[in-house]
Amino acid sequence: AAAARVHEGATPSPGRSRPAVVKIHPVVVASIVDSYERRNEGASRVIGTLLGTIDKHSVEVTNCFSVPHNESEDEVAVDMEFAKNMYELHRKVSPSEVIIGWYATGYDITEHSVLIHEYYSREAQNPIHLTVDTALQSGKMSVRAYLSAPMGVPGKTVGVMFTPLSVKYVYYDTECIGIELLQKTRTSPSRTNGLTSDLTQVAGSAAQTQEMLSTVLAYIEDVLAGKVTADNSVGRYLMDLVDKVPMIPAEDFETMLNSNINDLLMVTYLTNLTQTQIALNEKLVIM
């Protein structure tokens, strides 16, 4: 079977709704990169199954696991038993995830990919194929998704065409925060980062806001000095920003601030009291 890659958009085939967007959670790509790092000697790429949910217009990929396989010049062997087992195990934890496709590391789609894709077509309707360029052949780690469509002349040479889909990254709120923390490891030389404690976090956020404010200020000064043309929409955002700080008369704000501070201090006092109490209780009992 011949494989080809086309750059136009997918033409919908009648009777089957084809997803147009693939939404990926970062945990999936991180897993793929990790499996690539742990691949067997001599293997040039890793493949695995993608799990997730499908709805009418998009596919959301939430999990994945790698499947051992052997690839040589003329043949490819995939451990399908393993794939089935793993899927069953995963189903026990999250029963709502289904097989929606498969992934492979590397930049190109090879002939072997077509065979593997055929196997996955038996497991899922319309499987998507994801490639993650871990060897950085294209200069960066590009993640692309494809759907297969039959092509060719019916009756004579038929083949499979992989049409690209757009890839979007989606995050849960908590994932966002986790990723933010991980981003910090990029800057440290040993690629490590500790978890910070309460006030340091607030200080960190304050520093971030300060940075953003200084960028905005620099932009405003440039506009005033005439270096950059003013953009009306940016101006409107700036107005919104300034308006957000509420204009409260000073005494009202003082009272509000003081009452809040008093509340918080009271809570701190009570918790300290409780801690002292249990410490005392302990000493009395042990005696």
Add this chain to the structure above:
Amino acid sequence: MASRKESGVSSSNTLDSPVKQIQIEGLVVLKIIKHYQEEGQGSEVVQGVLLGLVVEDRLEITNCFPFPQHTEEDADFDEVQYQMEMMRSLRHVNIDHLHVGWYQSTFYGSFVSRALLDSQFSYQHAIEESVVLIYDPIKTAQGSLSLKAYRLTPKLMEICKEKDFSAEGLKKAAVGYENMFEEVPIVIKNSHLISVLLWELEEKSTVPSKHELLSLSSSSSHLEKSLQMLMDRVDDMSQDIVKFNTFSRNTSKQQQQKHQYIQRRQQENTQRQSRGEPPLPEEDISKMFKPPQPPPRMDTLLIAGQINTYCQTVKEFTSQNLGKLFMAEALQGHNS
């Protein structure tokens, strides 16, 4: 380096345990977050197993897998089998298959319980360096990842081994609620390829980073809930104290009764001797006065530990909020 918080743990700088630091890969953090997000809605805890290896005095956690939740209809579900199969399969794809601990999500910080103690004890007994990772999703949603690693102190291990939970046993080992668990500092480490991925994500993602951390309104609901749980625990504690008080009162009353009985006996005996009659046989006093059951001290210890953790979290929270309030004041000051 990691900055260590003073939670309800021994505040010595060097932990006298084989594990001084935990190194987690970013992948594990993401997986734990995802597991809770998808399967942990509601107040059920989600649990899973941590895999990794031990390098010198560091425990490196390189992967993890989740545990399905217990459902009533799945009575024949074999946890051990699931675990074995999972680890066997992971070994095929070259993932470290050494068990190094487990993780659990917590609801507003309540995790000091008998179940946790027992599980961690069996883990630590089998594998000396294992830890339990406590992930607090609600605190994380408020702006900063809350992931802590705990181990049982060697003293507590001793007690659990001998199953001696009475007051004397605890006094002997000098275990207070403060040295039940020790916290191990966590460091997150990512490989180079993951750094490339992170760079890519930052470029591609159009999601604005959320600044929940600076929101002032987050004080109300979270604080309320935490304080409520604190109050419940304190109620439990006071009940426990009442029980202990009744017990000690009963013991002292009994002592008195025993005393009186012995005295009466002696008096009678002397009287009888003076009259020339044989003395009454010595009865077995202990059979007559059965000592009341001393209440188990372990529960009190756990409750105290839990109260301590609650107090710590609340204090952290209030200090953060105070900081935020002062920042708001500064902002107002510039305006007016």
